[in-house]
Amino acid sequence: MSSLLSVRNMSINFDTPRGSLEAVRGVDIEIPAGTSVGVVGESGSGKTVMCRAAMGLLQGSNVNRSGTVVFDGHELTAMSKEEVRNLFGSGMAMIFQDPMTALNPVRRIGSQLSEGLRVRLGMSKADALARSKELLELVRIPNAAAVLKSFPYQLSGGMRQRVMIAIAIACNPKLLFADEPTTALDVTVQAQILQLLRELREDLKMSMVLVTHDLGVVAGNTDYVAVMYAGEVVEYAPTKKLFADMRMPYTEALLESIPKVDHKSGTRLAMIAGRLPDPTDRGAGCSFAPRCKYAQEKCRNEHPELKKDLDGHLYRCWFPIGEAK
Amino acid sequence: MAGSGTAHMRNTVDSVLTVRDLTVEFRVAKDKIVKAVSGLSFDVIRGETLAIVGESGCGKTTLARAVLQLPPPNSGEVVLDGTDLTLLPKENLRSARTSMQMIFQDPISSLDPRMTVHQLIDEPLEIWDRGTRAERDERINNLLNNVGLEPELVLNRRSYEFSGGQCQRISIARALALDPRMLICDEPVSALDVSIQAQILNLLQDMKDRFGLTMIFISHDLAVVKAVSNRVMVMYLGKICEVATPDALYSKPAHHYTKALLDSVPIADPTRQRKTELLQGEPPSPMNPPSGCRFRTRCHAATSRCAEQEPQLQEVAPGQFVACHHPIV
Ligand SMILES: Nc1ncnc2c1ncn2[C@@H]1O[C@H](COP(=O)(O)OP(=O)(O)O)[C@@H](O)[C@H]1O
Ligand SMILES: Nc1ncnc2c1ncn2[C@@H]1O[C@H](COP(=O)(O)OP(=O)(O)O)[C@@H](O)[C@H]1O
Ligand code: SF4
Ligand code: SF4
Ligand SMILES: [Mg+2]
Ligand SMILES: [Mg+2]
Numbered sequence: 001m002s003s004l005l006s007v008r009n010m011s012i013n014f015d016t017p018r019g020s021l022e023a024v025r026g027v028d029i030e031i032p033a034g035t036s037v038g039v040v041g042e043s044g045s046g047k048t049v050m051c052r053a054a055m056g057l058l059q060g061s062n063v064n065r066s067g068t069v070v071f072d073g074h075e076l077t078a079m080s081k082e083e084v085r086n087l088f089g090s091g092m093a094m095i096f097q098d099p100m101t102a103l104n105p106v107r108r109i110g111s112q113l114s115e116g117l118r119v120r121l122g123m124s125k126a127d128a129l130a131r132s133k134e135l136l137e138l139v140r141i142p143n144a145a146a147v148l149k150s151f152p153y154q155l156s157g158g159m160r161q162r163v164m165i166a167i168a169i170a171c172n173p174k175l176l177f178a179d180e181p182t183t184a185l186d187v188t189v190q191a192q193i194l195q196l197l198r199e200l201r202e203d204l205k206m207s208m209v210l211v212t213h214d215l216g217v218v219a220g221n222t223d224y225v226a227v228m229y230a231g232e233v234v235e236y237a238p239t240k241k242l243f244a245d246m247r248m249p250y251t252e253a254l255l256e257s258i259p260k261v262d263h264k265s266g267t268r269l270a271m272i273a274g275r276l277p278d279p280t281d282r283g284a285g286c287s288f289a290p291r292c293k294y295a296q297e298k299c300r301n302e303h304p305e306l307k308k309d310l311d312g313h314l315y316r317c318w319f320p321i322g323e324a325k
Numbered sequence: 326m327a328g329s330g331t332a333h334m335r336n337t338v339d340s341v342l343t344v345r346d347l348t349v350e351f352r353v354a355k356d357k358i359v360k361a362v363s364g365l366s367f368d369v370i371r372g373e374t375l376a377i378v379g380e381s382g383c384g385k386t387t388l389a390r391a392v393l394q395l396p397p398p399n400s401g402e403v404v405l406d407g408t409d410l411t412l413l414p415k416e417n418l419r420s421a422r423t424s425m426q427m428i429f430q431d432p433i434s435s436l437d438p439r440m441t442v443h444q445l446i447d448e449p450l451e452i453w454d455r456g457t458r459a460e461r462d463e464r465i466n467n468l469l470n471n472v473g474l475e476p477e478l479v480l481n482r483r484s485y486e487f488s489g490g491q492c493q494r495i496s497i498a499r500a501l502a503l504d505p506r507m508l509i510c511d512e513p514v515s516a517l518d519v520s521i522q523a524q525i526l527n528l529l530q531d532m533k534d535r536f537g538l539t540m541i542f543i544s545h546d547l548a549v550v551k552a553v554s555n556r557v558m559v560m561y562l563g564k565i566c567e568v569a570t571p572d573a574l575y576s577k578p579a580h581h582y583t584k585a586l587l588d589s590v591p592i593a594d595p596t597r598q599r600k601t602e603l604l605q606g607e608p609p610s611p612m613n614p615p616s617g618c619r620f621r622t623r624c625h626a627a628t629s630r631c632a633e634q635e636p637q638l639q640e641v642a643p644g645q646f647v648a649c650h651h652p653i654v
Binding site: 042043044142156157158160186187188190191192194197213214216217218220223229236239240241243253254255257258259260261262263264265266267268269272273275293 | 380381382488490518519520522524525526527530533545546547548549551552553554555562571572575585586587588589590591593594595596598603604605606607619
């Protein structure tokens, strides 16, 4: 299968007053065309930085980066800002957790949606408005005409996320980055938005990177999963394979910590004690060692290499699940 | 009487909190009234955790705040340990409130960023004159240890220096400072990572056992409350749909809305994905709630009776109460 996006050996450091912060460390990720890839990990594990860098969006004088990003045959890392910008819309697009930060609070939805169409596609005002209404219908907004006339604050969180999706798909992108698109929403609305994204991917032949902290969300919405911890990909496998045959203790702990409807009431939940390590102070061993129930001496001293099973399943652990200790 | 009925009320001497026919409305324009909570009754028994679950806007926060008289409800009773708070004069209300504390969803913004952790936890102790400086400091250290924070590492830092999970621990320590009998947790883990949610849920369970608390736990997600609740109350647009023990409610939901909420929880197994129809749309405006059953505009089982008559809570199985004309059997 050909890769739509291929991230090779990406590292991102930020210069901070406390020293160099290693946000992303040697990440490789492939997004095969036509697939949905989940990126899962706790807050601070580097998911957003990795995605923004993969889109060529990471700006700032305190950013140090290395590695290559190839999107649809173009090497982004060798392109100018202008050329990267031209890829947006029809190449890549994104949605994120809080649509309010992307929407202008004092302009009506209709003018925000149609402006993009006029600028990017050179549509007339009337055509752009008509197309805006179509787009709102495409994302299953029931009263599209009324929503075109509303301001963002008049819409619910779920409706705002639908508007963001409408803006993102306006130019038929090949790849949609969805960075925690449902984290701030009710479970009922989350289910609706995930269903909408599944249907749109099918209809528009769009690939997707779905970023989330919840393994439950990737289970029914992705073909592959990359688990990130402390800036690294620590496990990567086809989704079914990952859930059937988890190798990485961190992935297992993440799965066990999800509150479940069949949990016995009155009993303790499985949890991952502690927190992510300080990103300005990466120790020598496995980053997960202080929280890992399988950790041994070797884990604290030596950084685990990325290992590959015969079927391509990747993991970064000295004592993977299912192997004799 | 309009309302969701009272069949589920246990009327026992062990009730810490009894709420009867509570109504909260907000006038937002001359002829526009938000009916946030409409004639709602429930009781919470000593040592119990009551979970209140429903979608955003169904009135959970308004209900919790009305229990604390912040602001007082438009009508109804809120009886805490035998005293109706709605009848108390302001001065007595202030001290009654110390036995009921609340924890909020957004852990970072609910803590004053100008105050150190020490000041945050000391504030209620100082206002209520609980002990000497040395006694209060000892209490603060104790509380921090209890919630899993090391006093010497955190006392002089401010909320913005902490993660969401740590801020929630600080909020819990502050809420416990005055030895409340009752803790109301309003979506305490909704803003946290899944991995941190379990930490805070376990901590709340520990605190409940250690301090003999009675709790109300609010969430929009049925999965989150399963482990910590003894009784679950599902709400929709200011009314009760179903009240039951978790075992009954999760294994045999009787209300169509409860079933829909359960069906929207993601399943962390790619081979067991649901094929059921999703609950569509969002709740209608509480300014103009549907007649009869308020859920009828989104219910696939609705009949004409649902538009005409408001369903009252009735017992469908031991300890399981449902307000529906056509409950799931
Ligand atoms: N512009 C920035 N400057 C300095 N540090 C940053 C910047 N952006 C992100 N970080 C840090 O990089 C790490 C990874 O962040 P992020 O990618 O946002 O995590 P996630 O999306 O997984 O929650 C965090 O420690 C975060 O504080
Ligand atoms: N102070 C207020 N003025 C007007 N409307 C309010 C006020 N507080 C809450 N509401 C409305 O009351 C309804 C219930 O809100 P809330 O109790 O916050 O729900 P929940 O906590 O379940 O999300 C919502 O429609 C909300 O917009
Ligand atoms: S390398 Fe060791 S500490 Fe790290 S995940 Fe594997 S077993 Fe745990
Ligand atoms: S009363 Fe009617 S509309 Fe309401 S939940 Fe029952 S069947 Fe559905
Ligand atoms: Mg992020
Ligand atoms: Mg609320």
